[in-house]
Amino acid sequence: xxxxxxxxxxxxxxxxxxxxxxxxxxxxxxxxxxxxxxxxxxxxxxxxxxxxxxxxxxxxxxxxxxxxxxxxxxxxxxxxxxxxxxxxxxxxxxxxxxxxxxxxxxxxxxxxxxxxxxxxxxxxxxxxxxxxxxxxxxxxxxxxxxxxxxxxxxxxxxxxxxxxxxxxxxxxxxxxxxxxxxxxxxxxxxxxxxxxxxxxxxxxxxxxxxxxxxxxxxxxxxxxxxxxxxxxxxxxxxxxxxxxxxxxxxxxxxxxxxxxxxxxxxxxxxxxxxxxxxxxxxxxxxxxxxxxxxxxxxxxxxxxxxxxxxxxxxxxxxxxxxxxxxxxxxxxxxxxxxxxxxxxxxxxxxxxxxxxxxxxxxxxxxxxxxxxxxxxxxxxxxxxxxxxxxxxxxxxxxxxxxxx
Numbered sequence: 530x531x532x533x534x535x536x537x538x539x540x541x542x543x544x545x546x547x548x549x550x551x552x553x554x555x556x557x558x559x560x561x562x563x564x565x566x567x568x569x570x571x572x573x574x575x576x577x578x579x580x581x582x583x584x585x586x587x588x589x590x591x592x593x594x595x596x597x598x599x600x601x602x603x604x605x606x607x608x609x610x611x612x613x614x615x616x617x618x619x620x621x622x623x624x625x626x627x628x629x630x631x632x633x634x635x636x637x638x639x640x641x642x643x644x645x646x647x648x649x650x651x652x653x654x655x656x657x658x659x660x661x662x663x664x665x666x667x668x669x670x671x672x673x674x675x676x677x678x679x680x681x682x683x684x685x686x687x688x689x690x691x692x693x694x695x696x697x698x699x700x701x702x703x704x705x706x707x708x709x710x711x712x713x714x715x716x717x718x719x720x721x722x723x724x725x726x727x728x729x730x731x732x733x734x735x736x737x738x739x740x741x742x743x744x745x746x747x748x749x750x751x752x753x754x755x756x757x758x759x760x761x762x763x764x765x766x767x768x769x770x771x772x773x774x775x776x777x778x779x780x781x782x783x784x785x786x787x788x789x790x791x792x793x794x795x796x797x798x799x800x801x802x803x804x805x806x807x808x809x810x811x812x813x814x815x816x817x818x819x820x821x822x823x824x825x826x827x828x829x830x831x832x833x834x835x836x837x838x839x840x841x842x843x844x845x846x847x848x849x850x851x852x853x854x855x856x857x858x859x860x861x862x863x864x865x866x867x868x869x870x871x872x873x874x875x876x877x878x879x880x881x882x883x884x885x886x887x888x889x890x891x892x893x894x895x896x897x898x899x900x901x902x903x904x905x906x907x908x909x910x911x912x913x914x915x916x917x918x919x920x921x922x923x924x925x926x927x928x929x930x931x932x933x
Contacts, residue, residue, distance in 0.1 A: 530912070530915060535871065537908075538907065538919055539904075541904060542873060543755070544909075545908070546754075547758075549801060550798045550801045553797050553801040554794045554798040561575040564790055565790070566780065578793055582796050582797055585804070586800050587599070587600055587766065589800075589804065590741050590751065591739060592742060592768075593742065599769060600741065600742075600769055601766075601767050601784075602764050604763070604764055604787065604795075604799075607763040608647075608649060612653065612750050613649065613776060614773060614775075614786075615698070615748045616640075616654065617776060618773035618776060619773055620695070620774075638664070638693050638696075639666055639693045639695065640657065640663045640664070640696045640698070641666045641668065641694055642654050642667055642668070643668045644668060644670055645887070645892070646698065647700060647704055647729055647731070650698050650700070650729055651887070654698065663695075663696075664693070666694075670892055671893075672893050673841040673842040673892075674838070674839035676711065690718070690722070692722075694724050695724070697724055697726045698726075698728070698729065699726065699727075701729065701733040701739070701749075702845050703839075704731075705848075705850055705888045705889070706839035707839060707844035707848025707906075708839040708843070708844055709842070709843045709845065712728050713744050716728075716746050717745055720745060726747055727747065727749070728750070730751055731751060731763075732755060734803075736817075741768075746768070748767050748768065748771060749765070750763065750764070751763060751764045753802045756803070757802050757909060758799050758803070759802070762795035773786055775787065813846075816909075817847050817907050818846040820911060820913060820916050821849055821907060823916055823917075824919065827917070827924075828851060828923060831927075834853070834855075835927075836898055838852060839892075846907075847907045847908065848906050850902055851905065852903075853931075854895075854901050855897065856927060857901065859874065860930060861901070861926060864930060865903075865922065865926055870923060872904060872906075873904050874904065885899045886899060905923075
């Protein structure tokens with residue numbers, strides 16, 4: 530490849546939209562002129578397409594898309610709004626129907642999250658705690674990035690769950706390390722005590738097999754821009770009979786849960802990207818895993834002392850979190866940017882922060898690893914040539930910074 534061409538390795542932040550997705554959106558935006566809430570024929574045509582892609586997305590995610598027990602998908606502006614709706618929207622009806630409301634008069638109950646959640650979950654949970662609406666409890670994680678399983682077993686000496694727990698929110702795959710969490714096991718344990726579970730699956734969908742019903746959760750957040758779909762739309766998949774309160778009020782769209790005119794073009798793009806990801810999933814997994822392993826092998830061989838974080842745990846095929854002890858992570862990311870390699874130090878929602886990664890701190894890693902870790906994330910369109918060239922540029926920057 531051209532040695533001066535830019536290489537994009539920040540796909541956990543967002544992926545380039547696939548041309549087929551863009552084409553499907555353009556057709557929808559051009560051909561469907563009616564508001565889906567309008568009662569005339571053009572509006573009904575638009576609504577028909579909207580509901581068809583909604584049902585298609587539910588089905589592709591492993592939900593039930595028809596019949597009396599159908600799951601439902603609420604379109605949102607992205608993963609952050611989906612997570613907010615799942616958490617803030619859930620609590621009011623739970624408050625009214627749980628013994629915890631009486632047992633904890635100053636608070637409404639307890640919410641459990643992991644110590645490595647994305648800011649869109651962690652921040653809203655912390656805000657609710659500051660507002661004295663919930664008691665916030667966190668599962669800790671091992672150095673390999675997995676939740677400590679002894680804290681999941683209900684009734685155990687160190688278990689976070691108890692009779693006052695009214696909601697659990699746990700990510701399916703970590704956005705910084707790529708480590709996949711035991712969500713189905715947690716949901717199974719919580720189900721015994723009627724504790725609802727929400728999972729932030731934004732980083733996982735389109736990269737690993739996911740079946741909503743098999744996970745056993747009550748709600749799951751998704752964002753198509755993580756798998757070559759459009760920005761500006763996300764979704765919250767809700768299990769049959771799950772009830773939420775809206776974050777804001779207005780029209781009757783989406784059952785009043787998320788009022789406002791839906792973007793059919795964005796919904797079509799969401800569906801098209803998911804169809805492509807589902808169709809190519811096995812091939813993409815194999816290919817991206819091989820590329821990730823090649824990248825890691827090259828970097829470890831060329832940079833003695835480098836450490837792959839979370840390597841002992843199951844990980845997304847797209848994600849490498851690597852530390853180069855002795856090198857400042859911010860300086861390395863800037864040097865790589867100058868060298869034409871786009872990467873990050875962690876979540877895009879926390880980029881630019883001088884604070885160390887909350888995820889890596891929670892994992893209990895040595896300070897020299899926390900201060901020197903960067904994230905390299907691949908996509909379905911990353912090429913072997915890009916991986917090889919990126920490794921050369923990264924090693925050149927690392928060795929240059931080590932000499933300074």
